[in-house]
Amino acid sequence: MSQTWSAIKGYVMGALAFIACPCHLPISLPLLVAVTAGTAFSAWLQNNFLIIGGAATVIFVGALMLALKWSGRPARVPARGGSAPAEVILVVSSTCTSCKEADELWSGLRGRNGFRYRKVDINSGKGRSLAAKHNIFSTPTTLIDGDVAFRGVPNRRRAAIIVRR
Secondary structure, three states: OHHHHHHHHHHHHHHHHHHHOHHHHHHHHHHHHHHOOOOHHHHHHHHOHHHHHHHHHHHHHHHHHHHHHHHOOOOOOOOOOOOOOOEEEEEEOOOOOOHHHHHHHHHHHHHHHOOEEEEEEOOOHHHHHHHHHHOOOOOOEEEEOOEEEEEOOOOHHHHHHHHHO
């Protein structure tokens, strides 16, 4: 559900970025002035183009960044080759509220699939090294065979498929 919610937020931010895009102001601003004609707001809009343009730019950039973050494609799924069991590393933090859920997911899958599994605290030396090497800025993050496979709590079905390969 977390990935679905992120996708919805991403699409909403994408729509907001499209609406607030400064290149659309020559069309959207006169329409807004016409819709609000005769009000104090309409008069304010007509007298403050520079402020509106600046605000639209800030809103556009912020919404676009959030849209890219939230609706981006899921992390690349590493290709599993060979017969050796997968190595799953879960990067966690003591302040992370989702890390326990991710740990329970991987612990449960480990019992059924027999892969190697360990947790690494991001604040430890090993955790800082992994964070620097793999550009990890949030927890939980799952590495499978040395590649980032999931950021956040993984989808159980997708995680099971990957470790079975």
